Amino acid sequence: MKRLVSIMMEEKRDIWLSVLFGVLAGLTSVALFGLSGFMISKSVLQPPLYIITIMTALLKLFGAAKAGSRYAERYVSHRATFTILSNLRVSFYEKLEPLAPQIFGKYRSGDLLARIVGDVETLQNFFLRVFYPPLVLVIVFLSTIFFTLFYSVWIALVLLGGLVLTGFVIPGLLALQQRKVKQGVRERRAGLSTEVTELLYGFRDLKLHQKLDEKEEKLLQIADAYVQEQEKESVQAAASQSLNAAAALSVAFVVLALGAYFVTIGELNGLFLAMLVMISLTIFDNAVPMAVFPAHLEDTRQAAGRLFSVVDEEPPAPKMGMIERDDAFSIELKDVTFRYPGETRPALQNVSISIPAGSKTAIVGPSGSGKSTVMQLLLNMYTVNAGTILLDGNSMGEIQAENIWSKTNVVLQENHFFYGTVRDNLKIAGDGLTDREMEDTLRLVELPFSLDDPVLEKAENLSGGEKQRLAIARVLLKRAPVWLLDEPSSSLDVLTEKRIFGHLHEAAQKDTLVLISHRLTGLEKMDQIVVMERGNVVEAGTFNELMERKEYFYEMKQIEKNVLA
Amino acid sequence: MNELRKWASEQKGIMAALLGLSVLMGAVIVGQAYFLVNVVDRVFLQNQSFGAVVPMLGFLFGLMVIRAGITYANARLGVNMASKVKQRVRSILLQKWTQNPIQTAIQGQSGGKVTVMMEAVDGIDSYYREYMPQVMKASIVPLIVLAAVSYTHIWSGLIMMVTAPFIPLFYIIIGIKTQKKSEEQLDKLAAFSGQFLDTLQGLQTLKLFGRAGRQRDVIQKSSLGFREATMDILKIAFTSTLMLEFISTLSIGLIALEIGLRLVVFDSISFVSAFFVLVLAPEYYTALKELGAAFHTGRGSLGAAEKIKAELAADEQPVKWGDREVPARPSVELKNVHFQYGEGFSLKNVDVHIPSCARTAIVGATGSGKTTLLNVAAGLFDPQEGDVFIDGRPRASFSESSWFREVSYISQHPYLFSGTIEENIRLGAPGHPARAEVEAAAEKAGLTELIRELEDGLDTKVGESGRGLSGGEKQRVALARAFLKKPSFVLFDEPTTGLDLKTEQILQRSINELAQTASVMTVAHRLHTIQQADVIFLMNNGEVEAAGTHMELMKSSESYRAMVQGGAAG
């Protein structure tokens, strides 16, 4: 909540303007109706014509002023609100970004989407209905009450009582009741959004396994529950509003009855009765919406909680270190032990790997042995639990992550492609890439695409091997001096793979290269082969060294020879 | 409006109730004004005692309570109607999406579709919650008020009659603009959602390419675009309210002036009538103004309805199915099959015969159409020419569910759902197999060691917000789905990518076991895994270039030989 208020205070000027115009609109509207009541009573007493003329003119003036200031109030308050919301979305993304990829271990994408769209949208009510309207209400009421004091203290007191009743007592009672029935709209909404997202993402597998009907059924249940929550909320709002409206009408009624009584006993001039009644009918127009104040307050409190809880984690302290050199650098892991957050089993245990600048290293080992984890650590996506990682002799703990990323060519085991065109997906590799360069690189990786060819979400319209080649094209265009490749060619046929590797090695001639691979062929050329198993480095050396040791690698080679025979 | 009306048409009862309430409301408003005016008149002009007005005050109070009650009932009916329609529309949308063929399903951005499901459906809410009740109210209440005023004082009635048409006219002009703008607004929101979700998935990639910061600007632009679109709509709404205020103030002023003059100059109207008219005039214009506001929201909902309609209208060419039951262990045959993606890549003249319990393999360069062929064989696509036969009959005569009961297709990029490992393996099988069977399937997929090491074993949460798995582990969880199901026709798209040789051997054994009771069709780049196949199809650029056993192809096909040798050589 505090966070929200401070974000809102950035639009201070608009807030004050909203209050100003809100008060103006409220007062002119009271004046308009009061005056019209007065005028009619006055007319009966046969006043001079010019008085009627002046009063009608005033009526028009108040009417115009009321309409104008209401317009201004709405315009300014909404402008401020939507600017705040827009900023909120961007700042949510900004805070989210450094938390990836760890954050995905906690939240599902559909949920995050629901937060940045739905919860942010809900927050509009905070400013529009919670933050400034009570202030406006109080000012308008107090001014009006002050005005009525001149005619009847009792009626002024009734109005004050009405304000307390409709503005505070009834909303307060409703708030107490609201606490009891916990509102589930937010959660239900997020749930639906999450499930729909998953339905869309996992569509193919749901279809193949004939689980679409089941999923649809489940989704419908969630959707219905969501609608029911909404319904509950709306009905409650309607009930609160009607209750408050009834209370407001009762106050107007008391004013009328009391006024009538005073007129009959001569305490009040009958001339003002109509005016006072009109005023009390009008002024409560402003108070009735206060009935939904607690609901909105609670709702926005929840939304803000949901929104900020995601990004509440302190972002890691900014690091200042840089890798000074522009060419290939060395990489060294010393006794690294690492556990994924929330895991008990270490993914890496006392891993030491030394990769000199400009050397070519292969990391091999069974599935799940920690190869990709090593790469994630080299990219500073996670921090190690023990041990150190040195890049060009500098400790990982001090180097800016952005600096590492800008100096590495990375192909992940699973690469993401963005919805758009082939060009959109290639041009993120660098600024000022010409079409020509991109096209040449596409040819190099044997992709027949043109730059304007569409790429669907998750590159669904590309074959497995095409995706991998597009990812390779992207790093070929980036031209950084260190290559980290995680099974870049697992979906390629051997002949294509060989040609593409030829190009890769050519491009990386002077660079440091780390290749994670399952295929043991072609490793003779590497300067070093690191064999991993169950989070440990079990062997490291050149091809020939490992073959002579006749241990793990040799055994794997033997198996390979058998199956290929 | 047609769609929105249609969705509401089943709610005749609610509509009738709304109508009744509106008539009652009109009567209450007139009655309230009547008693109010009379009380003031009696104490102010007729100098009656307080006791004389007490009954009137009693009636007045009663009417006020009824008025509040009607407002509540009106709101409640609207909410009811809106809920029913929203539930219905969501189910129509879901049905459409779940029935979409793959080719349609992969179009567009998921974030945008989520927006249709969430925001667009919620956007039609106000049509039923506000517009419908309000229209009902606004078309009846003013008539009753007008009648009451005209009866009292025909000239005021005439002024009301003359000024009223400006208001709806004005709204028609504005409403059209609103609809366009609200469609635009939803488009902007859909674009924002699509972008956000896509960015989220690719955040690591963006970081690695130093684009995460720049993506912030893109998001900001998208977010500001949404703000502008929203403000555009609101501006129209506010301006129209302003204009209406002016029109109604002007008209009320006119009435007041007319009455005032008559009271003062001509003395031709009584105080009671004058005050009565003056109390009712704002009610009259307020109802019309509310109609205006409701019209505005109604038009906004229309924009949302258009978006939903567009999503429902997305064209589809579903795979054709019939209702015959697929027999156990069917043979499958593709005859002269031709399939093309839109204007793009095409499979040409594909003839593939897979006898019952046969082992077949598909090999070929990347992009040659292996996955596409598998998709056609699995029943995800219908060929544009030629036909697929199951046990000698066209596939179109068999029922989809009975076909997929016999089939397991583990695609190239299987998706793991958010849930436990067990749930993900169970996805493959119908019914509720015993836990032991799930364990056996996991063992066949070479997952035993992993599961043993995990604290929660099979109950470990994986998928989107669970534990991350390594590439090969994911692949194996997906493969376990097929081992659990034990179908009679299995399609594997590169089952052993990303697996080391040892794990591959475990899987190979499991696949061999599966193959004793099922036809297995495997796409493979690692040729040693498919040498035992009964037939190997070599694909090249969408065509089957050669077919035969390993030995036959080694002899007959130059390109096959090259591929095998390429794999073996260092």
Ligand SMILES: Nc1ncnc2c1ncn2[C@@H]1O[C@H](COP(=O)(O)OP(=O)(O)OP(=O)(O)O)[C@@H](O)[C@H]1O
């Ligand atoms: N995000 C994560 N959270 C928790 N555990 C993880 C996560 N990612 C990987 N692991 C676990 O850490 C271990 C090492 O995973 P890693 O991805 O490094 O294996 P890998 O050697 O790359 O295997 P593969 O060849 O299958 O890709 C595995 O047991 C895996 O289940």
Ligand SMILES: Nc1ncnc2c1ncn2[C@@H]1O[C@H](COP(=O)(O)OP(=O)(O)OP(=O)(O)O)[C@@H](O)[C@H]1O
């Ligand atoms: N949904 C789609 N829409 C349009 N074109 C597609 C679609 N899916 C695949 N293609 C194109 O069809 C061609 C064949 O793709 P397919 O996935 O069948 O190849 P593949 O033989 O499986 O290749 P790989 O070994 O790389 O997986 C490719 O050029 C690909 O770009």
Ligand SMILES: [Mg+2]
């Ligand atoms: Mg890996």
Ligand SMILES: [Mg+2]
């Ligand atoms: Mg493929």
